[in-house]
Amino acid sequence: GQxxxxxxxxxxxxxxxxxxxxxxxxxxxxxxFWYQQHAGxxxxxxxxxxxxxxxxxxxxxxxxSRSKGYSYLLLKELQMKDSASYLCAVRRVYSxxxxxxxxxxGTKLQVIP
Amino acid sequence: xxxxxxxxxxxxxxxxxxxxxxxxxQSGHNTxxxxxxxxxxxxxxxxxxxxxxxxxxxxxxxxxxxxxxxNYSSELNVNALELDDSAxxxxxxxxxYRKSDEQYFGPGTRLTVT
Numbered sequence: 675g676q677x678x679x680x681x682x683x684x685x686x687x688x689x690x691x692x693x694x695x696x697x698x699x700x701x702x703x704x705x706x707f708w709y710q711q712h713a714g715x716x717x718x719x720x721x722x723x724x725x726x727x728x729x730x731x732x733x734x735x736x737x738x739s740r741s742k743g744y745s746y747l748l749l750k751e752l753q754m755k756d757s758a759s760y761l762c763a764v765r766r767v768y769s770x771x772x773x774x775x776x777x778x779x780g781t782k783l784q785v786i787p
Numbered sequence: 788x789x790x791x792x793x794x795x796x797x798x799x800x801x802x803x804x805x806x807x808x809x810x811x812x813q814s815g816h817n818t819x820x821x822x823x824x825x826x827x828x829x830x831x832x833x834x835x836x837x838x839x840x841x842x843x844x845x846x847x848x849x850x851x852x853x854x855x856x857x858n859y860s861s862e863l864n865v866n867a868l869e870l871d872d873s874a875x876x877x878x879x880x881x882x883x884y885r886k887s888d889e890q891y892f893g894p895g896t897r898l899t900v901t
Binding site: 707715716717718719722761763771772773774775776777778779780 | 789820822827828829830831832835842843844845877889890891892893894895
């Protein structure tokens with residue numbers, strides 16, 4: 675199976691930097707996604723990592739270490755609108771191309787003034 | 788706006804009934820996935836369709852079934868509804884030709900089973 679762990683809640687200050695960690699255990703790894711989800715809304719795509727290293731996209735960066743089963747999402751220059759749940763999701767591919775995506779339970783980030 | 792629409796927005800059903808939820812994907816996105824999201828939880832993968840064939844399934848019983856049509860629309864059918872089926876149901880479309888297979892989520896259908 676796939677186990678994905680991420681902190682339940684985090685609080686950070688406006689203008690600061692926050693790092694949200696995600697650890698996973700899976701075989702057939704084929705990519706890790708980060709999504710942002712505001713309350714009552716659908717998730718929106720933030721980033722995708724399939725190779726080790728850092729992917730940067732504006733104020734958001736995501737890092738992956740496949741050997742450690744570890745990823746983090748880094749949010750810089752925090753804004754109040756960044757208050758949301760951040761979901762880590764892992765894709766597993768089986769032989770024949772069959773796929774399964776597993777989401778973590780999400781990290782609820784609260785940005786305070 | 789992701790270009791993915793779902794209907795209905797909200798639905799109330801009685802235990803034992805059947806329900807059909809609909810999703811219209813972005814044009815050109817021939818992969819669609821369905822998720823169930825309970826309150827305070829992450830989305831749970833139900834299944835994925837690619838070119839009208841199921842090519843991925845999570846830990847859901849056979850009473851959860853789906854269809855995908857050539858016009859980029861799809862359906863999620865749930866038979867013999869149970870109280871625990873109350874959740875937000877999300878569909879997400881993607882194109883396998885993009886590097887990241889980024890998924891675009893629809894706004895979801897909120898299903899309440901009483």
